Amino acid sequence: MTMSGTDAHLLVFPYPAQGHMIPLLDLTHQLAIHGVTITILVTPSNLPLLEPLLSAHPSIKTLVLPFPSHPAIPPGVENVKDLPPNSFRAMMISLAQLHEPLLRWFRSHPSPPVAIVSDMFLGWTHRLACELGIRRLVFSPSGAMALSVIYSLWRYLPMRQKQNSREEDGQDEIVSFPNIPGSPKYHWWQVSPVYRSFVETKGDPDSELVKDGFLADIESWGLVINSFDELERVYLQHLRKEMGHDRVWAVGPLHRFEGDEEISGSKQRGGSSLVKVEQISSWLDARDDQKVVYVCFGSQARLPMDVMEKLAFGLEKSGIHFIWAVKESKSGHVDSMLPPGFEDREAARGLVIRGWAPQVQILSHRAVGAFLTHCGWNSTLEGIVAGVPLLAWPMSADQFSNATLVVEELKVATRVGEGSRFVPDSDELARVLSDSISENRVIRERVEELRRAAMEAIKEGGSSILELQSMHSKLATLVSPRNYL
Numbered sequence: 001m002t003m004s005g006t007d008a009h010l011l012v013f014p015y016p017a018q019g020h021m022i023p024l025l026d027l028t029h030q031l032a033i034h035g036v037t038i039t040i041l042v043t044p045s046n047l048p049l050l051e052p053l054l055s056a057h058p059s060i061k062t063l064v065l066p067f068p069s070h071p072a073i074p075p076g077v078e079n080v081k082d083l084p085p086n087s088f089r090a091m092m093i094s095l096a097q098l099h100e101p102l103l104r105w106f107r108s109h110p111s112p113p114v115a116i117v118s119d120m121f122l123g124w125t126h127r128l129a130c131e132l133g134i135r136r137l138v139f140s141p142s143g144a145m146a147l148s149v150i151y152s153l154w155r156y157l158p159m160r161q162k163q164n165s166r167e168e169d170g171q172d173e174i175v176s177f178p179n180i181p182g183s184p185k186y187h188w189w190q191v192s193p194v195y196r197s198f199v200e201t202k203g204d205p206d207s208e209l210v211k212d213g214f215l216a217d218i219e220s221w222g223l224v225i226n227s228f229d230e231l232e233r234v235y236l237q238h239l240r241k242e243m244g245h246d247r248v249w250a251v252g253p254l255h256r257f258e259g260d261e262e263i264s265g266s267k268q269r270g271g272s273s274l275v276k277v278e279q280i281s282s283w284l285d286a287r288d289d290q291k292v293v294y295v296c297f298g299s300q301a302r303l304p305m306d307v308m309e310k311l312a313f314g315l316e317k318s319g320i321h322f323i324w325a326v327k328e329s330k331s332g333h334v335d336s337m338l339p340p341g342f343e344d345r346e347a348a349r350g351l352v353i354r355g356w357a358p359q360v361q362i363l364s365h366r367a368v369g370a371f372l373t374h375c376g377w378n379s380t381l382e383g384i385v386a387g388v389p390l391l392a393w394p395m396s397a398d399q400f401s402n403a404t405l406v407v408e409e410l411k412v413a414t415r416v417g418e419g420s421r422f423v424p425d426s427d428e429l430a431r432v433l434s435d436s437i438s439e440n441r442v443i444r445e446r447v448e449e450l451r452r453a454a455m456e457a458i459k460e461g462g463s464s465i466l467e468l469q470s471m472h473s474k475l476a477t478l479v480s481p482r483n484y485l
């Protein structure tokens with residue numbers, strides 16, 4: 001990829017959760033390759049996560065600010081990966097306290113950044129950018145359809161009709177999004193938990209802060225999305241219309257760009273695996289093409305015991321080969337999450353990876369034929385880019401929109417379940433699992449088409465490269481205000 005060099009100085013500010021940080025570090029890597037001067041902001045205990053990026057680009061500077069405390073976040077914890085899944089909001093509120101320290105840093109810097117690229121959960125950085133007279137670009141680790149739903153929630157503030165009744169009532173009420181292409185509809189319980197908790201605690205200052213952050217996202221100068229034109233064109237157009245300008249850049253799939261090997265393709269993408277990558281590769285090497293199902297529900301989701309059991313029985317009954325990345329329970333145990341003797345019985349057919357799995361590498365192995373996923377956007381993209389059909393089991397957040405996209409529109413996925421409390425029938429699950437690796441499936445052809453489209457997008461002249469170039473040239477025109485008084 002060629003881009004004209006520029007000395008635009010950017011501040012990159014990732015939100016500390018694996019699914020958010022990994023793709024923004026991939027974007028930072030691309031920007032650094034193309035000559036952008038970068039300072040990246042993290043709190044102290046997230047610094048080690050930057051190690052692969054910083055060793056690939058010693059020119060990237062770090063700004064390490066102390067983590068602001070929050071009553072729901074134990075001391076020493078600075079990343080959502082170490083917190084219960086519903087902690088996204090607490091982390092957003094906590095990090096908003098960095099406003100003043102960050103303002104001071106800008107004001108004392110001899111040649112400060114001309115723009116901030118920050119995660120969509122850090123909307124307050126737009127207000128800070130306005131105070132400084134500089135630009136803010138939202139980074140969306142979610143896709144364009146999911147982001148359209150998120151923006152619509154915060155802009156139009158839909159409420160439950162049974163708002164004043166008990167919280168458990170009215171969870172099945174339908175929320176419609178008639179302004180979005182395809183007019184998607186979801187049950188209330190499928191709507192973003194951050195939005196639902198805003199509705200439950202409306203009027204309190206933290207809730208208002210969260211709402212203001214999302215509205216600031218919509219008002220921001222630019223939007224960078226880890227998606228590509230061919231995948232989500234109508235939703236990208238919708239976002240341009242909603243934001244009232246064209247500075248919406250779809251630059252994905254970020255994990256497959258040239259030069260990725262140093263940070264994304266390495267074992268260290270978001271964590272290191274307890275099972276050696278070589279061991280996983282040789283296990284896969286011994287399997288037939290497209291006959292292994294890979295099972296992983298991202299970095300946040302934890303399934304209840306009864307659901308884990310049914311899933312384990314489904315895998316057993318299916319008779320298929322599988323890799324299952326099992327996350328520790330909150331008490332740190334994996335073994336207690338699996339039915340007794342499961343691993344011994346399945347040793348010939350299944351590989352259980354405790355904790356972090358090298359997902360991108362597993363998906364790209366020829367032996368992998370299907371991916372049972374919670375439809376986190378990164379996993380969704382990684383599956384598509386590897387040309388692997390998906391088995392969709394959305395659990396929370398934007399995952400229901402992602403499932404709509406891959407099941408109903410793109411037709412590269414089969415729906416398996418919905419919600420982390422959904423208890424699958426293990427016979428039915430076994431059937432779906434073994435069907436997923438059967439041959440001559442239309443779904444496989446469709447995902448192969450999308451895989452090719454993704455690779456085209458990131459080739460010289462491809463849509464994502466052109467959008468990255470366009471973003472880059474816009475950034476190059478930005479100048480720092482003379483002073484920040």
Ligand SMILES: O=c1ccn([C@@H]2O[C@H](COP(=O)(O)OP(=O)(O)O[C@H]3O[C@H](CO)[C@@H](O)[C@H](O)[C@H]3O)[C@@H](O)[C@H]2O)c(=O)[nH]1
Nearest residue numbers: 019141142298299300325356357359376377378379397398
């Ligand atoms: O064992 C693992 C588990 C995850 N990953 C990687 O971690 C990322 C996980 O991201 P994602 O699939 O998006 O799932 P979550 O971690 O659940 O991500 C959160 O952030 C995403 C982006 O906003 C949202 O789409 C999700 O709903 C939200 O839960 C991916 O790159 C995976 O390759 C691994 O490498 N190994």
